[in-house]
Amino acid sequence: MTVAFIADVDGLKLTLGEKHLFAQTDPWAFILFGRNCETPEQISALCKDLRAAVGRNCLIFIDQEGGRVQRLGPPIWPHLPPLALYGALWSDSHEQAIEACQLHHQLAGYMLRAVGLSANCVPCLDLRVAGAHHAIGDRAFSSEPACVASLGQAALDGLQCAGVVGVIKHLPGQGRAHLDSHEALPKITASKKALRADIAPFMALKEAPIGMVGHMAFKALDPDQPASLSAAVIKHWIRGEIGFSGLLITDDLSMGALDGPDDSRIRRAFDAGCDVTMLCHRPLAAREAILKEAKALEGEALKRALRAQSHATEPSIAFDCTQVLARHAALTGYLWPPRSKMGCADPTTKAWA
Template sequence: MTDVNAMILGCAGPELSAEEVSFFQEAQPWGFILFGRNIETSEQVRRLVSDLRASVGRKAPVFIDQEGGTVRRLRPPMVADYPAASRIAGLYRLDRQAGVEAAWACGRLIAADLLALGINCNCAPVLDMPPATGSGFMADRSYGTDVAQVAALAGAMARGLEAGGVLPVIKHIPGHGRGLADSHKELPRVSASLDTLRSSDFLPFKALSAALMAMTCHVVFEAIDPENPATTSKRAIEDIIRDEIGFDGLLISDDLSMNALSGDIATRALAVASAGVDIVLHCNGDLAEMSAVAERVPRLQGRAYQRSEAVLKAEPVADDTDLEALRAHLNRLLTMESG
């Protein structure tokens, strides 16, 4: 057991308040996550990241959602925009090698943007597969409806991130694609049979099961546990994510604040931790809510501690890729898709 609590927390604004510094020093979250409300300028973000780490007295992991497409917290002119996963999927259908190269390039270039700010973990790539119609909440964020394609492109993006010194978090295990509702607003339910899920949705995660980190989905799979979303389902976590998919890395919940979960924030935190998730994620930066989470979340211990240490020890070093040449290459590849 350590003095570090099994949680990742956000903060309210672009700089820390004295109250936040005091709270983080006492609560000792394992890591932090940034959102648009925390971002003004490059220098300000670097200072915020440094202050967050100083508040806990160690180089805590700092996360962000920078997928490309619409899901990105850093925006121009601070950083370049990158294509959505669906556009990379379109390129892959034209030319598989070009698609894989583009996915890797996006990961490598995004990593350079993040590392320059001190951010060392990215909540990407997305491995969720929408229904064969290609519709649903995750459609634009997905690499497609074909298992091999999704695994190839997500794997390439993950390798690109690692080549740039940033650790990926695969998401949303065991698969949000059939959950057509937006889990930020309501609880999606999936009625597909277990055989169907095994032959499709689970497979990209199985292909990338050696990843160091994965994020859960707030989706009810009626064939697995009709009462609880995967994030709070011991059956989904133990039987499916750990045993069947074979993921033994650090398992992080999706955001506790999302409306897909029920109960007050403390109840949610306890349910997530009790189900077997290693790290509880709370994003909105509300100090009262974070205090309630901290009271319910355990210290890192046992396998969760070992997995968290594996993440810290595996911090990759950026390679010497010529970033401007890579950016030009990516633009040429994307011209193939748009032309």
């Protein structure tokens, strides 16, 4: 029985305890962090072992946005620019911004596919709001909803070219937060009228395969519970007002924005309407208890999960690393390091070396 959970791992390879735990509990998917990524060969082996533990070709997630949030980076992989670069380019040329953003995510997608990763927690559809906490900052494309929506679609398209599933985040919009949800619960006091601008990019991409709900409270929607634990926000705002139809996963439930024990956080997220939960950075014994708390993946959640998995396919177009980098540089002026210092994907061997 597959459980509706995305599990993390401790290090660069699976321990015997983790192999046994995952074989017994069968989490739907996995997520890797920087601590799990060292070399292409090591990541490939880890992904292979994770899939062997559950006996199927499951999704394996990572955060590979660019800028400050990038798990695969120099000296092996190129440093991707922050997403704000494409919002800045938008003011000069919508067409060039869209093409450059798609190339960025095509490149990121091929990085991930080459080592066995199949889902990327990007694009960030939060608006950039003046005076808000820098936790979003240049991770946001722009303050303009139309720009964010168009570039968000370009990001999903670029990932899909490489056969990688994208994840829109952080539903229903975290751009106004004055605190970092990793540390404390942001409380957003904007009116429903103001929040409608924030949700416009999510409405435009409401048929994305996967969406991630964030940990922030909205006075106008549910003053008592963060979005990730609020049935009112998920049912009436995310599923209702936005009309999001894809698989809804939580952001990491271990974050400081939430209170209560781990098992309570998981139960509250499921009760609120999340399809799949994720709680990371816990020792093995705690993860065993957490996984036993997760629900079975069934019903509408299972249907949405299967639709999301269907987006993890073989790459749809041939990939020429040198050509992509050159075109991206021509569009943006972004200076990539010399190829000899960063490696490049070989489409024949599917390796990044």
